[in-house]
Amino acid sequence: MDEKVLRTPGHLVSLAARAFARLSEERLGPLGFGVGHLPVLVALGNGVANTQRDLARFARVEQPPMAQMLARMERDGLITRTRDPRDGRSSRIDLTPAVRERLPQASATLLQGNRDAMEGFSDEDERRLVELLDRLIVNLDRLSGAVVAAAASETDET
Template identity: 30%
Template sequence: MTTDFDDFVAATHDLFMAMRRNRGRLARTTAGLSLSQLTLLDAVLAHGPLLVGQIATHAGVSGPSATRMLKQLEQDGVVVRRRSPEDERKVVVDLTEHGRELVEEQHRALRESQRLDYESLSPREREVFVDVLRRMAGMIAKWSETPTK
């Protein structure tokens, strides 16, 4: 027999996995990008040109993984890498116009899908749903800060 807490844990896991799967699927079908690539590009779109290490941190991947993916994205004409104007030893990465279009195309497709689901909810359901999502986001952020025993 499961407890309410077990149901909460399972529902949280299901939500996280569904979001990852669907975002990854949408990225591949609309922009031809992997979820990992899109996560890197989202960081650059949101924060402007960044150092590779900063991109890796924002995306939650290792530096070598970010470097490898960014090299491929550079070959595909999605990003451009150049020496930092502040420190010639460092490399900053920015989106090309093509890269910006790919990321924005993926965002538009996701927003359209979200809009359709949002419109299917009653005004009260929308209010409750948004409140619960915001609370969940805060909880999830705290879970990564909580030391494990």
Template identity: 35%
Template sequence: MSFDKSRSAGVLASEIARLYTAALQRRLAPLGLSPAQFLVLSELWSEDGQTQRMLTARLGVEQATMANTLGRMERDGQIERRPHPDDRRAQIVSLTEAARALEAQATAVAREANAVVLGGLPVAEQELFLSMLGRIVSALRAGEGVPPS
């Protein structure tokens, strides 16, 4: 019996993620943002002044990946880093005015990309689908010992 990719939760979730990322990237590019930068900004729009370690944990990415992303964002004038007042090894990552000015437009294009993903479902099923995805993510995190984000 062969493996049916159309019945694999992992394969389908991966395809959703790939297509969503491509849709998001197309919409963010005119703003000078990548999907990774958008995720960092969305965390900082929610709570500005986080450390790199906090951002890494909340977004579930590797430390080196976060360091590279933050380096590009600092170069592009989206964030500023300053020494942590209580920990000489840490830096506080803060939004610049330029990044704050992008929030409304960037979140609007992210909503558009999300609508593309959900567009194949009737409105009544969209909330159920999102609820189910959230439960799956929580169960996987718990099973892998990953803290909730």
């Protein structure tokens, strides 16, 4: 593999993401959470979403993997599901009281992990990094949307 590939933003962001995931797994494990749970915990904890469809959209994953994750989280006592009284085909999802109690500690643990990872960076460095990553994510979302739209139009033409 060309050495230049190893110094590209995509490769470096991927390495950083995996390192953050390992750090978070190590620190969240004792609280009974995994990194994969984070989008669901955040969305339910903040009241942003409470259905499987909305959680999948929030986490930017397809419905089948979200359904599998929610089944495991329910099995592990992290969430509860109740029938939606307005739509019998849908369930409302909520965090268990024990999980709600541990969320502040999980948030503090993640924030401390970020502070530890940013050691040696100035406040301005960190602000700029976040700004650049936000822009990168917008570009990637736009590009992946363009790919999906192009594939859909190719299918329509055949």
